[in-house]
Amino acid sequence: MGTGISTAIKVRTIKCTALKKxxxxxxxxxxxxPITL
Structure with a gap:
């Protein structure tokens, strides 16, 4: 049970980092x- 929770947190963190990027x-x-145009 504990591993599933940590995996979910890891996935969420990766998603958040990707979204931020x-x-x-x-x-x-x-x-x-505007500089290019």
Whole structure:
């Protein structure tokens, strides 16, 4: 039972990290777009 909980937390952490990376990349792209255009 304990292993299932830790696995769920791990998966959630990985998902959160991935979402944060995508979010930061998107903001970075939006900020650099006006310069490119």
């Amino acid at each position: 995508i979010y930061e990349t998107t903001i970075h792209l939006i900020k650099s777009l």
